[in-house]
Each structure stands twice: as structure tokens, then as C-alpha cells.
Amino acid sequence: MTKKRIAKEHINAFLARLLEDYIVYAPAEEANYVTFRQITAPEEVVWDCLVTRKPPKDVVFPQTETLFTYTKDADVLRLQSMEAVEKERILWGVRPCDAQAMLIQDAVFDTPEDRDVYYTNKREKTWLIGIGCNQPLSTCFCTSVGGGPFKKDGMDLFLTDIGEAYLAEALTAKGKRLLHGRGFRRATKADLKASDAAEQTALQRLPAPMSMDIIKQHLDGMMDSPFWDEIQATCLGCGICTLLCPVCYCFDIVDEGTTTCGQRVRNWDTCQYSIYTLEASGHNPRPGGRQRVRQRLMHKFNYHLVNQNLVGCVGCGRCVQLCPVNIDLRQLLAEIGAAE
Amino acid sequence: MQELAEAIREEGKRLLESGEVDLVIGFTVGTLPLRAAPVFVRRAEDAEQLVWNSFCENNLAVYLRDIRDKRIAVVAKGCDTRAIVALINEHQLDRDKIHIIGVPCHGMVDRRTVARRAPGQVLAVREEGEEIVAEGESFSIRLPRSKALYRSCAACTHPNPVIYDILLGEEVAVWAEDPYAHVREIELKPAAERAAYFATEAQRCIRCYACRQACPMCYCEECFVDHTTPRWIESGVTPAGLQGWQIGRAYHLTGRCVACGACERSCPMEIDLVYLNGKLRKEVWELYGFQTGLIVGELPPLAVFQPDEGSDSTP
Ligand code: SF4
Ligand code: SF4
Ligand code: SF4
Ligand code: SF4
Ligand code: SF4
Numbered sequence A: 001m002t003k004k005r006i007a008k009e010h011i012n013a014f015l016a017r018l019l020e021d022y023i024v025y026a027p028a029e030e031a032n033y034v035t036f037r038q039i040t041a042p043e044e045v046v047w048d049c050l051v052t053r054k055p056p057k058d059v060v061f062p063q064t065e066t067l068f069t070y071t072k073d074a075d076v077l078r079l080q081s082m083e084a085v086e087k088e089r090i091l092w093g094v095r096p097c098d099a100q101a102m103l104i105q106d107a108v109f110d111t112p113e114d115r116d117v118y119y120t121n122k123r124e125k126t127w128l129i130g131i132g133c134n135q136p137l138s139t140c141f142c143t144s145v146g147g148g149p150f151k152k153d154g155m156d157l158f159l160t161d162i163g164e165a166y167l168a169e170a171l172t173a174k175g176k177r178l179l180h181g182r183g184f185r186r187a188t189k190a191d192l193k194a195s196d197a198a199e200q201t202a203l204q205r206l207p208a209p210m211s212m213d214i215i216k217q218h219l220d221g222m223m224d225s226p227f228w229d230e231i232q233a234t235c236l237g238c239g240i241c242t243l244l245c246p247v248c249y250c251f252d253i254v255d256e257g258t259t260t261c262g263q264r265v266r267n268w269d270t271c272q273y274s275i276y277t278l279e280a281s282g283h284n285p286r287p288g289g290r291q292r293v294r295q296r297l298m299h300k301f302n303y304h305l306v307n308q309n310l311v312g313c314v315g316c317g318r319c320v321q322l323c324p325v326n327i328d329l330r331q332l333l334a335e336i337g338a339a340e
Numbered sequence B: 001m002q003e004l005a006e007a008i009r010e011e012g013k014r015l016l017e018s019g020e021v022d023l024v025i026g027f028t029v030g031t032l033p034l035r036a037a038p039v040f041v042r043r044a045e046d047a048e049q050l051v052w053n054s055f056c057e058n059n060l061a062v063y064l065r066d067i068r069d070k071r072i073a074v075v076a077k078g079c080d081t082r083a084i085v086a087l088i089n090e091h092q093l094d095r096d097k098i099h100i101i102g103v104p105c106h107g108m109v110d111r112r113t114v115a116r117r118a119p120g121q122v123l124a125v126r127e128e129g130e131e132i133v134a135e136g137e138s139f140s141i142r143l144p145r146s147k148a149l150y151r152s153c154a155a156c157t158h159p160n161p162v163i164y165d166i167l168l169g170e171e172v173a174v175w176a177e178d179p180y181a182h183v184r185e186i187e188l189k190p191a192a193e194r195a196a197y198f199a200t201e202a203q204r205c206i207r208c209y210a211c212r213q214a215c216p217m218c219y220c221e222e223c224f225v226d227h228t229t230p231r232w233i234e235s236g237v238t239p240a241g242l243q244g245w246q247i248g249r250a251y252h253l254t255g256r257c258v259a260c261g262a263c264e265r266s267c268p269m270e271i272d273l274v275y276l277n278g279k280l281r282k283e284v285w286e287l288y289g290f291q292t293g294l295i296v297g298e299l300p301p302l303a304v305f306q307p308d309e310g311s312d313s314t315p
Helices: A008-021 A096-109 A117-123 A173-178 A189-205 A211-221 A227-234 A289-308 A319-323 A329-338 B001-017 B044-049 B078-089 B111-117 B182-185 B191-203 B210-212 B238-252 B262-266 B273-288
Strands: A003-007 A023-030 A035-037 A064-073 A075-082 A089-094 A126-131 A159-160 A165-170 A185-188 A253-257 A261-268 B023-029 B036-043 B072-076 B098-102 B123-129 B131-135 B140-144
Touching: A003 A008, A003 A189, A008 A023, A008 A089, A008 B123, A035 A289, A035 B262, A064 A319, A096 A117, A096 A289, A126 A173, A126 A329, A126 B262, A159 A173, A159 A189, A159 A289, A165 A189, A211 A289, A227 A289, A227 B036, A227 B044, A253 B001, A289 A329, A319 A329, B001 B023, B001 B044, B001 B072, B001 B098, B023 B044, B036 B072, B036 B078, B078 B098, B111 B140, B182 B191, B182 B273, B191 B238, B210 B262, B238 B273
Parallel strands: A023 A089, A089 A126, A126 A159, B023 B072, B072 B098
Antiparallel strands: A003 A165, A003 A185, A023 A035, A064 A075, A064 A261, A159 A165, A253 A261, B023 B036, B123 B131, B131 B140
């Protein structure tokens, strides 16, 4: 589709125009780190952060979301759904892995049989302006899971840093509509070449891809493996590797309120918590850490392939960076791949 | 540091070879620069994996309570031993089943501080005397260790193990001048500012409970936040839910927190938990002159009462 160039000095003006019409989320500072959050001025964008502390998933799938509220007055019960979404949103500077994660979530929340309106209503009003990763981090492994630092799947518009300028490529009709106005020029042959070169350099920085097929096959036979005992020995059973994973989409629904008013809320949940599978009877089908660490790996690298034909991981490395006891998913996958 | 690591390996190997213990819990080399990883060593030949450096940041006492059927040796710095003492005092650990390999600690280096000071991604790190050298593709920076310590380490009152079966290496001199400096700094602010500080810190929390899971003293079979009938606090990341969680956990640790900072180190949102728990630690110190986990047999003040003490209703 259409490719244009925009000099770096004009990019903030472009973003400022978008800020007039959209709610914009972008990598921006919060406390001591960079996270994906709403911004109100172009200057807030942190351009050189690849892996934000929080992924952008909460824009369409908030950690805590009121589904409906209720009031009961005398004997009249009133329900008010919170599903409507007014304003359109733009995710600015999304990386290919995080965009891929949204496509995976689409496949879960928006199927031919079931549409989760709370998700789809937001998703339909969310546009992705992505950016390629010229310098992948040492913890990135997107090419192992079918992605890549310049993969444009899911993007409406995609920016490539080519030095003095960005090459801007529209990938959808929406992207094409966004791609005009002051600052945009026709892309030259040299621009396209610079973009290809950036992509090649980036690819070389990434580790050699692992085979997800082999990992899936090996996992088929690992239900009873002692491998899980080794991981669970040091795993703390916290929520970091799943709550901050851009792909993880588990949630729990809770009613909060009194007999006269209240709300139904849904919150992120994670298979790493013991109460995730705790049944009302008190029985817990996944009673220990062994079953829980196994579930995380099995779901992402086995069941997900069976159910969605997609790996449940996009290789962003957040779990690798943030695990408090340095349990490194890449190492686990390498060991699973090498297992007999 | 290298000699200390070697001594740990030797002791681990000896303990496993002689059959004195079934398991040695220590640290091994991390997969990332600035990291070491907790490791369970079960065979004498695997004791080679053990390391000791400025990144052994986790409190290994967190693992001890769950292992009931094995004799365990644990590599323990000052704060790890304080947690062990506190757990013994709360009848959670059997002193006889634990072999404590005490290691005097020089303070652990905050991986986030180093990463923030570096102009790019840190790809390698090493310690040269009292300096941390961090290197990336086109830079090499040096930081004095003392400027890169975890907040809790900078304020540490007991870097030397308070209890051990064997002590490896030389005891160190205490470096902290005022263990409550950070708490005092915030206490000096006007009430509205303090409230705002607490609220904004809490609001970044994602309820991942890593702080709780990393804490050796948070061992309840059912944490109050996991209790659903009734629910004590709002379930979501609302101000009420988050502040309720933060206050509830801090209160439960009053007189029990051993100041190891494991909570803050594990927190992915870098929330100032050292302040929150430190504030209550300071109260306990000022009211009762008590520091947790120093003496076996000394009960935490909130676990004892005197038959003739007053009550709220009878002033
Ligand atoms: S599993 Fe880890 S690396 Fe994979 S997408 Fe989730 S956080 Fe990223
Ligand atoms: S890994 Fe766990 S938390 Fe993540 S989607 Fe799968 S079951 Fe849910
Ligand atoms: S982040 Fe690490 S410690 Fe926490 S559940 Fe995941 S693997 Fe376990
Ligand atoms: S926060 Fe309180 S209830 Fe929860 S585990 Fe810790 S001490 Fe127990
Ligand atoms: S570790 Fe941090 S983000 Fe996680 S629950 Fe504790 S305070 Fe909240």
C-alpha cells in the first residue's frame, strides 16, 4: 500500500493532529520506567523504548472493567451495561510483538461463535500506528514465534526509522486516511532501501529461531515430566509473567456491591495463582506450583496451537526481564526443545 | 567475592557428599546481566553451579517453610537469617532441620539503578573492587557500589548473619547511618502530600502479588486478598482495592517485616514498599524497641500481651 516519508522534525506535529481527534496511548514515562499509557502531548512519547513495562493490552482489555451496574429500588431492578465506547483510540508506537499479541487476543475474544462486546467495542475503535525495531533487545525473540522486528500484521500504519526521517506505510484503509497532511512526502527509492537495510540489520541481532513445532511435540509428552518440578522449585507463583504478558487474557468476574446497588466487574486473572482453579467445594485441580508452571507453558506453546493455531507468546521478553527469580522462558523453551 | 563463592561451593559439596543435607538452596549464575538466580542443588557434583555476587538479591528463606520432608542447607545473608529467626519464632521452621551457611553481605546492587544509569542496554556487568562496571554495545560505565545499592540494603542494620551453622568469609562493618532515613524523608512532608504519595504509588500496583510471594514472612495459607467469602476489599485495581491491599499487607507485617526488601525488588512496578513497611518498622522500634528476627525465642510485640495491660475501652 501507500508509502510516504515524514521528516523527524514533522512527526510531533502529525501526532499533535492525531491527539485532537483521538485518545492516544504511547510508550511514556511513569515513575522510574516507561510504560504504555495515555498521553496528552507528543513530547511525552519515549521513542527508544521497545518493551514497555506494561503492554498496551489494557487499552482494549482493561485490568479492571465494570461490565454493568445495578440498582434495586423497591422491587425494580435496573441494569446499566457499560459496553458502549465513544471515542476512537490510537496506539502510537506499538511494536510488532505487541500488535501480534492483539491479533491473538482477537482470536480469543472475537470468534464466529462468540463476540465479547466489551472487548470488540473497544477493539473496533482502536487503531494501531506501529514502529519497527531497529535495535532489538537481547531479551527479544519474536522471530522464534513467527514474528519479526518489522512485521506489520495488525498495524494500520507502520513507521520505520530511516535516520533523518520515518518511512510511513499505510496497511489498511484507515491507515491510508491517516497518512496525509503536512509533513508527508513521497518516499524515494533511497528511503525504501534504507528501510530494507534497517530491517536486515535488526534481524541479524536476533537469536536463531527455535522450532515451535518441535517444542509443541515435546510438550505433548511432558505432562508427567520432572521438568516442571525443577521450575516450580524456585518459582514464586506471582502474577508477573502472565499479567504483564501482552498475550495473556485470563479474567475473573466478580460481583461487588450490596443488595440495593453494585456492579459486576471483571479483572485480569492468572493461572499462576492457586485460587485461579480453586473450586467452590474447596477442591483444587491444580493444587501445586508444578501444575501451575506447567499450565503456563502448556497453554502458550501447546494448547494454544491446537485451539487457535497460534503460539500464545510473541517473544517480547517481558516475562524474561521481570521474573523476580530469573526464570527465563527462553531457557525453558530451549530445554523443552532439546528434551528427548 | 570470588573466594566467598568458592567457599560456598565447597561447603555445599561437602554437605551433600556427607549426606548431612538433602538439598542446598543458594544462587547460581543468572541468564541476564545484573542477575543471579535462586537454585536448588541436590547432588554434590552440582554444587559447582553455586555463585556469590552483588546480584544475589532474593531472600532465600522464602523457600524453607514449604519443604518439610528434607534436611536443607541454605545460603543466607544477614536479612535471610533474620527471616529464618522470625520464622522459627513464629513456629514455622524447625531450627534442627536447617543448616545455615551464613554469608556476610556487602549489600546487593539494584539492577534497575544500574540499568537506568546506563546509556543503552546493559549486556555485561562485572565487579571491580568497590565498583560495578556495566557494558553495552558502545559504552562502559562505572558506578560505585555504595551508590547502586538497593534502598533496603543502603539502610541495612544487620548485613552479617544473626544465626548460622557455619560462617563463611569475614564479618563486615555496618554502613547504614540512619536505617529510617527514607521513612523520615517522607514523614517530613505535609499530610496531604504524604497521602498523595501513597495514593499514586498504590495506583501503579497491578496486584501481581510478587511482593507477597517473595516475602518470607507472608506465608498465610489464605491471604486476605484471596478470601472471597466475604471479600475484605475491592477486587480490582481501583483506588480502594489497591490501597486496601497495600495497607492490609503492611499491617500484617507490622513487627514481622525483617527489612530485607524482597518485596520491593520483586515489584515489577517499582512501588516504594520500603517506605510502607519501613514506616511500620519504625513505629515498632519506637514503641517497643523491637527489631524482628534477631534473637531466637524473642516474640514479636504484637504476638504477646500482658494480662494486666489496658484495653481500648478501659483507658
Ligand atoms: S510469554 Fe513472555 S515473551 Fe512471550 S509474549 Fe508473554 S511476556 Fe512476552
Ligand atoms: S498462560 Fe495462564 S494466564 Fe496466560 S492466558 Fe494462559 S492460562 Fe491464562
Ligand atoms: S514471574 Fe517468575 S516467579 Fe513469578 S510466576 Fe512467573 S516464573 Fe514464577
Ligand atoms: S498479606 Fe497478610 S494475609 Fe496476605 S499472606 Fe501476607 S501476612 Fe498473610
Ligand atoms: S509486587 Fe508491586 S505491583 Fe505486584 S502486588 Fe506487590 S506492590 Fe503491587
